[in-house]
Amino acid sequence: MGIPNFMKPAPRKEPIEDQQKVDKSYKYWRFRIFYSMYIGYAFFYFTRKSFTFAMPSLITELGMTKTELGVLGSLLYISYGVSKFVSGVLSDKSNPRFVMAIGLLLTGIFNICFGLSNSVWLFGLFWCLNGWFQGWGWPPCARLLTHWYSQKERGTWWGFWNSSHNIGGALIPIIVAYAISMFGSWRFGMWLPGIMSIVAALFLFNRLRDTPQSLGLPSIEKFKNDYPSNDKAESEEELSVKELLVKYILKNKFMWLLAISYFFIYIIRTAINDWGLMYLKEVKQLSIIQAGYCIGAFEIGGILGSLAAGWVSDKIFAGRRGPINLLFTFGSLLSLGVMWMSEVNMFAIQLISMSFIGFFIFGPQMLIGMAAAELSHKKAAGTATGFVGWIAYFGATITLTGGGKIIDNYGWSALLTTLMVGGAVAMIILAPLWNARSRKEEPA
Numbered sequence: 001m002g003i004p005n006f007m008k009p010a011p012r013k014e015p016i017e018d019q020q021k022v023d024k025s026y027k028y029w030r031f032r033i034f035y036s037m038y039i040g041y042a043f044f045y046f047t048r049k050s051f052t053f054a055m056p057s058l059i060t061e062l063g064m065t066k067t068e069l070g071v072l073g074s075l076l077y078i079s080y081g082v083s084k085f086v087s088g089v090l091s092d093k094s095n096p097r098f099v100m101a102i103g104l105l106l107t108g109i110f111n112i113c114f115g116l117s118n119s120v121w122l123f124g125l126f127w128c129l130n131g132w133f134q135g136w137g138w139p140p141c142a143r144l145l146t147h148w149y150s151q152k153e154r155g156t157w158w159g160f161w162n163s164s165h166n167i168g169g170a171l172i173p174i175i176v177a178y179a180i181s182m183f184g185s186w187r188f189g190m191w192l193p194g195i196m197s198i199v200a201a202l203f204l205f206n207r208l209r210d211t212p213q214s215l216g217l218p219s220i221e222k223f224k225n226d227y228p229s230n231d232k233a234e235s236e237e238e239l240s241v242k243e244l245l246v247k248y249i250l251k252n253k254f255m256w257l258l259a260i261s262y263f264f265i266y267i268i269r270t271a272i273n274d275w276g277l278m279y280l281k282e283v284k285q286l287s288i289i290q291a292g293y294c295i296g297a298f299e300i301g302g303i304l305g306s307l308a309a310g311w312v313s314d315k316i317f318a319g320r321r322g323p324i325n326l327l328f329t330f331g332s333l334l335s336l337g338v339m340w341m342s343e344v345n346m347f348a349i350q351l352i353s354m355s356f357i358g359f360f361i362f363g364p365q366m367l368i369g370m371a372a373a374e375l376s377h378k379k380a381a382g383t384a385t386g387f388v389g390w391i392a393y394f395g396a397t398i399t400l401t402g403g404g405k406i407i408d409n410y411g412w413s414a415l416l417t418t419l420m421v422g423g424a425v426a427m428i429i430l431a432p433l434w435n436a437r438s439r440k441e442e443p444a
Contacts, residue, residue, distance in 0.1 A: 016217060041138070041161070045168025054176060071124070074401050108198035147211045159308070160306075160310070254436060257432060258388050297355035310367070336423070
């Protein structure tokens with residue numbers, strides 16, 4: 001893969017011999033890397049979700065149809081999903097500092113270009129390009145989280161990091177609403193997040209770095225004495241692109257189990273995100289404000305669920321992600337059933353059930369990606385998370401384009417039945433991964 005020289009992995013520096021200096025440097029860089037990733041990934045959601053909250057204005061001001069808006073939304077999901085896989089390989093062979101920062105910079109620019117456009121084909125072009133560079137956000141984070149945090153603590157750190165997109169998702173409606181109300185046009189709802197993301201990209205250029213070894217520090221496994229297998233040297237061996245894709249992804253049965261289960265998890269998550277507000281308003285007869293509070297509760301529940309899932313998988317299951325993925329998927333189905341079966345005008349019940357759906361669904365949404373990184377190879381973390389994320393976003397695309405057809409032709413109950421069946425299938429697929437902690441435990 002041809003990679004510009006400035007984007008290639010940072011070279012290793014001479015190891016620091018002073019243990020006290022190593023301890024101090026590790027503490028400083030782990031914190032700096034983490035808060036930089038956290039802030040940066042939240043801003044990716046600013047440029048990803050800005051369109052969602054500008055949609056009503058696009059209908060009223062430009063006369064766009066819901067079908068056209070649905071196609072635009074699908075373009076982002078498709079380009080983002082493919083990009084996640086491609087950029088996963090890129091991030092494993094590059095410096096994540098530049099991959100993440102350049103991706104955020106370009107999503108900001110394409111948000112601004114979208115806001116300057118007037119034709120459907122230009123909207124489609126810029127939103128497709130936005131989706132492509134959105135895919136440059138997650139794989140670099142997976143690489144950094146894998147290199148800077150060891151297996152027995154990674155669930156907690158990854159859980160905290162995963163809440164960044166909930167923060168971004170919660171803030172963007174406020175930012176877009178403020179921009180549109182202040183300046184009187186949907187275009188400012190695209191421009192303001194775009195400008196903010198460009199500034200955040202410059203912040204990432206300044207703050208992020210590559211691996212610990214590029215700063216003269218030992219590997220995280222050596223520093224924490226926390227090796228994922230008996231072979232202490234294996235995690236640091238460099239891999240070719242062919243090895244990344246074939247040996248550690250395509251021939252790894254764990255990757256396929258995780259990817260297919262992720263497909264169904266994303267169907268549930270995306271359905272709640274895209275159709276939840278309309279369902280609560282039309283079927284449960286909540287006001288638009290009450291339904292909005294319920295969607296907010298879904299995001300808040302997601303933050304708490306990510307934190308809990310990561311911590312429990314570290315502290316109770318000693319770094320095994322399988323039990324939490326299975327148990328939380330079951331919990332999401334129970335919560336979804338409560339929402340479905342509850343009476344109309346039961347705002348409190350809907351609020352609580354939506355918060356629990358968020359709590360449980362964001363557990364596997366976060367941990368399946370982490371499990372992919374851990375069950376492949378340390379040097380293939382970006383590729384592994386990109387691969388399962390690519391498959392997951394097929395589920396998201398199907399939900400956006402097919403969900404409306406299911407509702408129109410068969411009703412809301414058919415959509416909810418589909419979600420319940422999909423969740424049950426995900427549980428069946430996740431069951432063999434209950435005890436898995438490393439690729440060497442792959443089932444025959």
